[in-house]
Amino acid sequence: MTRRAKIVCTLGPATSSAERIRGLVDAGMDVARLNFSHGSHEDHASVYDLVREAAVAAGRSVGVLADLQGPKIRLGRFADGPHEWRTGDTAVITSDDILGTRDRVSCTYKKLPQEVKPGDRLLIDDGKVAVEVTGVTGNDITVLVTEGGPVSNNKGVSLPNVAVSVPALSEKDAEDLRFALRLGADWIALSFVRSPDDIKLVHEIMDEEGIRRPVLAKVEKPEAVVALEPIVNAFDGVMVARGDLGVEMPLEQVPLVQKRAVQLCREQAKPVIVATQMLDSMIENARPTRAEASDVANAVLDGADAVMLSGETSVGRYPILTVSTMARIIATTESGSLSVPRLQHDPRTKGGALTSAASNIARNIGAKALVAFSQTGDTVRRLARLHCELPLLAFTPEPTVRNQLMLSWGVQTFDVPFVEHTDEMFEQVDMALVGLPWLSPGDDVVIVAGSPPGTPGSTNTLRVHRLGALSQH
Ligand SMILES: Nc1ncnc2c1ncn2[C@@H]1O[C@H](COP(=O)(O)OP(=O)(O)OP(=O)(O)O)[C@@H](O)[C@H]1O
Ligand SMILES: CC(=O)C(=O)O
Ligand SMILES: [K+]
Ligand SMILES: [Mg+2]
Numbered sequence: 340m341t342r343r344a345k346i347v348c349t350l351g352p353a354t355s356s357a358e359r360i361r362g363l364v365d366a367g368m369d370v371a372r373l374n375f376s377h378g379s380h381e382d383h384a385s386v387y388d389l390v391r392e393a394a395v396a397a398g399r400s401v402g403v404l405a406d407l408q409g410p411k412i413r414l415g416r417f418a419d420g421p422h423e424w425r426t427g428d429t430a431v432i433t434s435d436d437i438l439g440t441r442d443r444v445s446c447t448y449k450k451l452p453q454e455v456k457p458g459d460r461l462l463i464d465d466g467k468v469a470v471e472v473t474g475v476t477g478n479d480i481t482v483l484v485t486e487g488g489p490v491s492n493n494k495g496v497s498l499p500n501v502a503v504s505v506p507a508l509s510e511k512d513a514e515d516l517r518f519a520l521r522l523g524a525d526w527i528a529l530s531f532v533r534s535p536d537d538i539k540l541v542h543e544i545m546d547e548e549g550i551r552r553p554v555l556a557k558v559e560k561p562e563a564v565v566a567l568e569p570i571v572n573a574f575d576g577v578m579v580a581r582g583d584l585g586v587e588m589p590l591e592q593v594p595l596v597q598k599r600a601v602q603l604c605r606e607q608a609k610p611v612i613v614a615t616q617m618l619d620s621m622i623e624n625a626r627p628t629r630a631e632a633s634d635v636a637n638a639v640l641d642g643a644d645a646v647m648l649s650g651e652t653s654v655g656r657y658p659i660l661t662v663s664t665m666a667r668i669i670a671t672t673e674s675g676s677l678s679v680p681r682l683q684h685d686p687r688t689k690g691g692a693l694t695s696a697a698s699n700i701a702r703n704i705g706a707k708a709l710v711a712f713s714q715t716g717d718t719v720r721r722l723a724r725l726h727c728e729l730p731l732l733a734f735t736p737e738p739t740v741r742n743q744l745m746l747s748w749g750v751q752t753f754d755v756p757f758v759e760h761t762d763e764m765f766e767q768v769d770m771a772l773v774g775l776p777w778l779s780p781g782d783d784v785v786i787v788a789g790s791p792p793g794t795p796g797s798t799n800t801l802r803v804h805r806l807g808a809l810s811q812h
Contacts, residue, residue, distance in 0.1 A: 340667070340670040340671070340674065341670060341673075341674075342367065342666050342669050342670040342673065343669075343673050343677070343726070343748055343749035344638075344639045344643060344644065344645060344646060344669045344673070344748055344749075345369040345370065345644060345645035345646075345745060345746055345747070345748065346367050346368055346369050346370075346645065346646060346647075346648070346662060346665055346666060346669070347368075347369065347370040347371075347372050347404065347612055347614070347645050347646070347647040347648070347746070348363050348368040348370070348371055348372065348647075348648050348652040348658070348662060349372040349374050349406075349647070349648060349649045349650070349652055349653040350363075350371050350372065350373060350374075350386045350390075350652065350653060351374070351377065351378070351650075351652070351653025351654050352653070352654055353652065353653060353654050353655055353656075353658050354386075354652050354653065354658050355382065355385065355386050355389075356389075357389050357392065357393070359658065359659070360386065360389045360390055360393045361393045361396065361397070362658075362659040363393075363652065363658065363659060363662055364390075364393040364394060364396075364397045364399075364401055365397065366659050366660075366662035366663040366666065367662050367663065367665070367666035368401060368662055369401065369402065369645065369745040369746070370401065370402035370403070370404050370526070370645065370745050370746050371386070371390045371401060371402070371403050371404065372404045372406055372528075372647065373386065373387065373403065373404065373405050373406065373519070373524070374406050374649075374653065375405060375406060375407050375408050375511075375512075375515040375519070376406070376408040376411070376413075376493065376495075376530075377493065377653075380515075380518050383405075383518075383519075383522070384522060387403060387522050387523070387524075390403055391403075391523075399752075400738075400741040400742050400744070400745050400752045401742065401745060402525045402526060402742040402743060402744075402745035402746055403523070403524045403525050403526070403742065404524065404525070404526040404527075404528055404555070404746075405515070405516075405519030405522075405524035405526070405527050405528070406528040406530065406557075407508075407512045407515050407516060407519075407527065407528065407529055407530055408509070408511065408512060408515070408530055409507070409508075409509075409512060409529055409530025409531040409532075409557070410503075410505035410506060410507060410508075410509060410530075410531050411495050411496075411530060411531055411583070412446055412447055412448040412451060412495070412496040412497075412498070412503070412505070413446065413447045413493050413494065413495055413496060414432070414439070414444050414445070414446055414447075414463065414490065414492070414493060414494045414495075414496060415436075415437070415438075415439055415444060415445030415446060415447065415492075415493070416438060416439060416445075416492045416493065417438070417439040417440065417441075417444060417490075417491065417492055418438040418439060418440060419440065419441075420491070421489050421490065421491035421492075422441040422489070422490055422491070423487065423488070423489055423490075424441075424468055424470070424484045424487050424488065424489075424490050425484060425487040426484055426485065426486060426487040427483070427484060427487075428483075428484040428487065429473070429481060429482065429483055429484070430442055430443065430444070430470070430481075430482055430484065431443040431444070431479050431480065431481055431482070432444060432445075432446050432451070432461070432470075432479075432480045432482060432496075433445055433446070433452075433478050433479045433480070434446060434448070434449045434450070434451055434452050434478045435478050435479075443479075444490070446496060448496075448503065448505060450503075450504070451480065451503070452475050452477070452478050452479065452480050454501060454503050454504070455472050455475065455480060455498065455501060456472065456475070457472050457473055457474055457475070458471065458472065459471070459472045459498065459500070459501055460472075460485075460498075460499065460500070461482065461496055461497070461498055462496070462497040462498075462499065462586045463488075463490060463494050463495070463496055463497075464488070464489075464490070464494040464495060465495065465497075465582045465583065465585070465586055466497070466585070466586040467488045467489070468484065468486060468487065468488040468489070468490060469484075469485045469486035470482035470483060470484050470485060471483050471485050495583070497583065497586045497587055499586060499587055499588070507529075507531075507532070507533065507534075507537040507540055508529075508537075508540040508541065508544075512529075513544055516541065516544050516545075517544060517547075517548055520544075520545065520548045520550040520552065521548070521550075523739075524552065525552065525739055525742040525743045525745075526552060526553055526554075526555060526576075526743060526746065527541065527552050527553070527554045527555070528554070528555040528556075528557055528578055529541055529554055529555070529556060529557060529574075530557045530559065530580070530583075531557065531559055531560050531563075531583070532556040532557060532558065532559075532560070532563050532570060532574070533560050533562040533563060533566075534562065534566060534570075535566060535569040535570050535572065535573035535574070536573075537556070538554055538556070538573050538574055541554050542554075552739075553575035553576065553743060554574055554575050554576075555574060555575065555576045555577060555578050555610075555612070556570050556571075556573075556574040556576075556577050556578070557577075557578045557580040558570070558577055558578065558579050558580060558584060558596070558600055559580035559581075559582070559583035559584040559587060560583075560584075560587050561587055561588045564584075564588065564592075564596050567596075567599065567600060567603060568603060571600075571603045571604055571607050571609060572607065574609070575609055575610075576604065576609045576610040576611060576612075576644075576746065577600050577603075577604050577609065577610075577611045577612070578611070578612040578614050578647070579596065579597045579600050579601070579611065579612065579613050579614060580614050580615060581593050581597070581613070581614060581615040581616065582614070582615040582616065582649070584596065597613055597638070597641065598641050601613070601638075601641045601642050601643050602641075602642065602680055602683070604644075605642050605679075605680075605682060605724045606682060606683060606684060608691070608717070608720045608721045608723075608724045609720065610644040610645065610720065610723075610746040610747050610748075611643055611644050611645075612643065612644065612645045612646070612647050612746070613638035613641070613643045613645075613646050613647065614646075614647035614649065615647070615649055616631075616634075616649075617631060617634055617635050617638070617646055617647065617648060617651075617665070618631045618635065618648065618651050618661050618664065618665060619631065619650070619651065621651050621655060621657055621660070621661040621664065622650045622651055622654065622655040622656065623655075623656060624656075624657075625657055625660060626664075627661075627664060632668050635665055635668045635669065635672075636668055636669075636672040639669055639672050639673065640672065640676065640678075640679065641679070641680070642679035642680055642724075642726065642748075643748075644723065644746060644747050644748040645746055645748075646665065646669070648661055648662065648665065677726055677728050678726075679726045682724070682725075686721070688721075689798055689799060690717055690718050690721045690796075690798040691721050693718075693787055693798055693799070693800075693801050694711075694718060694721040694722045694725065694787055694798075695721075695725065696801060697709060697722070697785045697786075697787045697801050698722065698725045698727040698729075698785075700785055700801070700803065701727070701729055701784075701785040702727065702728075702729070704783060704785075704803065705783070706729065706782075706783040706784055706785045706803065707729070707730070707777070707778055707782045707783065707784055708729055708730040708731070708732050708772075708778070708784045708785075709722055709727060709729050709730070709731050709732065709784070709785055709787070710732045710734065710768055710772075710784050710785065710786045710787070710804075711731070711732070711733050711734065711786075711787050711788070712734045712735070712755075712764050712786070712787070712788035712789065712792065713733060713734070713735050713740070713788075713789070713798075714735065714736075714737070714740070714789065714793060714794070714795045715740065715795045715796070716733070716735065716740045716743055716744050716747075717795075717796070717798070718787055718788075718789070718798045719731070719733040719735075719744055719747060719750055720744075720747050722787065723747040723748045723749055723750055724748070726748060726749065727749075730749075730751065730777075731749045731750050731751065732751050732752075732753060732772070732784075733750050733751065733752045733753065734752075734753045734755045734764075734767060734768070734771070735752070735753075735755070736754070736755055736756060736757040738754070741754065753771050755767045755771065757792075757793060758792050758793075759791070759792060759793070760791070760792065761788065761790045761791070761792065761800065763792070764786070764788055764792055765786070765802070765804055768784065768786060768804060768806075769806060769807065772784065772806055773806065773807065778806060779806070779807075780806050780807030781805060781806065781807060782805070782806045783803055783804065783805055783806070784803075784804050784806060785801070785802070785803055785804070786800070786801070786802045786803075786804050787800065787801055788800045788802070
């Protein structure tokens with residue numbers, strides 16, 4: 340069964356072995372997410388290598404997304420394992436550097452005691468536990484538990500109505516970013532983006548390292564929802580990070596933010612991921628709820644490029660089964676309907692106009708595939724946003740670009756050597772496609788390319804190409 344929307348899997352303790360990672364790739368993982376909120380650099384380097392090995396073994400591209408923690412306040416570590424904070428209990432959250440106990444635990448933001456006051460509500464672990472500040476003494480914040488639940492190492496702390504002054508990129512984020520770039524990550528995600536300017540800090544460090552990679556804005560703050568359009572313009576893509584978004588703002592607003600973010604990204608031909616709790620109950624169970632199956636299907640029908648698994652694959656009991664279940668839900672939904680909301684504007688760029696025409700021509704003449712030659716991936720993303728039912732085949736000599744395109748809807752990638760002339764491009768298509776079981780000589784494909792080859796942004800060529808015709812000359 341063919342599947343077009345992509346699957347992002349968060350790697351973690353449940354998926355750190357070679358066998359598990361190969362299992363994820365075989366079940367349909369298109370992009371692996373390394374979550375720098377958890378795990379050591381050593382852990383990330385080890386799974387990174389395993390992802391690359393699994394991709395080679397499977398004979399296809401798999402992207403690697405490095406997700407930076409961003410300015411999230413977290414609890415510190417506990418000396419003695421997880422604890423239960425019951426409703427009505429009191430506890431202390433301190434900016435002192437201590438190994439926590441049930442009664443007193445540290446937090447990562449040292450100025451927190453100065454920025455909260457009695458009556459403020461703090462939400463822990465995406466709102467699973469709620470506490471209210473009753474007093475502040477020196478570095479200690481005394482809290483009353485208003486909604487009890489488990490607390491454990493490094494759980495996030497949200498302050499929905501307090502504007503805290505944490506910088507967009509912490510020292511840890513800067514170090515993690517340098518590490519991820521050197522490691523070879525294909526995409527970077529920045530958490531808790533508040534302004535389009537936040538990308539500048541990322542670019543500064545990338546330029547110091549001499550490695551530019553595309554950056555996703557994680558939309559999980561009310562400030563980002565307000566500035567959504569400029570953020571989509573400034574960044575290279577978006578993740579709708581519903582976990583934090585649903586505690587930072589009223590959770591009933593999340594569904595419409597999701598739809599608006601997906602549409603804005605498609606207008607700009609930038610990939611968009613819908614993330615968090617998609618098949619949450621599969622952390623524990625072998626079958627998802629009907630509501631979760633519908634959530635995955637509806638994200639696909641909204642037009643998302645990719646859907647993401649978090650705890651389901653990082654710490655869940657059934658990581659591989661969760662991926663195959665998600666793949667089945669997507670493929671079945673798409674076999675019933677590929678229609679997504681219409682784009683609201685007529686394309687104005689050369690690439691936008693050519694790709695839109697290419698897709699119409701391909702449909703009208705019964706072509707078997709859309710083919711894009713692209714140096715940067717831009718032409719491919721402009722084709723992807725159309726959600727055309729024809730296979731979308733991307734040819735690019737850059738392995739990093741191939742990996743990056745694994746986040747874009749419906750894209751299959753092909754490795755081609757760099758060529759100098761347009762004629763050679765068409766020969767490459769012939770050579771690569773004759774071997775595919777669903778294509779035969781005489782089939783037409785529609786090719787969009789730039790000329791001369793190797794000039795980024797030069798998309799100017801649209802050709803109806805008959806497979807096998809070249810060799811008859
Ligand atoms: N490497 C790890 N070591 C220990 N626990 C982990 C690790 N990775 C994840 N976890 C646990 O599994 C939970 C889900 O992991 P995941 O990486 O999917 O987090 P998330 O909810 O997307 O992100 P965050 O915790 O940053 O909000 C985490 O909250 C954490 O408790
Ligand atoms: C993925 C993430 O960061 C969130 O949902 O909050
Ligand atoms: K993160
Ligand atoms: Mg988050």
